[in-house]
Amino acid sequence: MDANNLVSARELARRNGLSFPNESPEYRQARDDLLAEEIELRRHIERVAKQRRALPLGGPVTKDYRLQGPDGQMTLKDLFADKPTLVIYNYMYGPQRERPCPMCTSMLSALDGEIPDIRQQVAFAVVARSPIERLLAFKKERGWHHLPLYCDTTDEFSRDYHAIGADGSDDAAYNVFTIRDGRIHHFWNPEMGPATADPGQDPRGAPDFMPLWTVLDTTPEGRPPTWYPSLTYNTTR
Structure with a gap:
């Protein structure tokens, strides 16, 4: 994963396009903000896993x-x-x-x-x-x-x-x-x-x-x- 070529998490959240029955605009805004954070979390998990795999032998x-x-x-x-x-x-x-x-x-x-x-x-x-x-x-x-x-x-x-x-x-x-x-x-x-x-x-x-x-x-x-x-x-x- 090349971090320099990644689309921003906020842009990916905007592209998601999901909505659920009867949700309010306030809910959708808060959910998209959270989705951006969840995307960043996923990326951080991937970075940590890569660093773990690269450990020298114990x-x-x-x-x-x-x-x-x-x-x-x-x-x-x-x-x-x-x-x-x-x-x-x-x-x-x-x-x-x-x-x-x-x-x-x-x-x-x-x-x-x-x-x-x-x-x-x-x-x-x-x-x-x-x-x-x-x-x-x-x-x-x-x-x-x-x-x-x-x-x-x-x-x-x-x-x-x-x-x-x-x-x-x-x-x-x-x-x-x-x-x-x-x-x-x-x-x-x-x-x-x-x-x-x-x-x-x-x-x-x-x-x-x-x-x-x-x-x-x-x-x-x-x-x-x-x-x-x-x-x-x-x-x-």
Whole structure:
């Protein structure tokens, strides 16, 4: 994308030409102003993604991490299968938790149906610190079909890649690894948290991987400031 040859966002918004039944001129003007900002946001997302892809290689993986899967022990390299890139999500479901993190579970539930598509391009794994039998039991309870679950039996991978807090508690983490010349390197982690949050903002990354928030961000109410997903709801309501 050559920024020098782009039509201005405001001009693209003007060309859009959409309208909806019974809208007021004030609504259309405000919506076109917003559309111009949304076009600029899309362009910024593209610039950030290009900058991310151009990152130099991160640190090489020098430890022989072992993870327990449904069919036995796996190395980190095994998880790549035939792909050059591996995405690992660390799920907040350690052995000290009676139930898994509802927020993680909400996001993973949305991703479950996407896994067959994701794995056309990259390898994907979900790692947690609970025993594999416990993870598989919850997978069945939740009705997940595709999420590949693994147990970090030693906590070493989780600790090294920031999925364990300073107090030993679970933390969510998202890490991308790549293989170059036969060697595994770390590539990217969101690195956003409380230290990078703006005042009054719930810490979150950009991009935000939660489809839930993406939908709610399009509504008049937006994201509820104190509400989080639950593992279960009263379905009779």
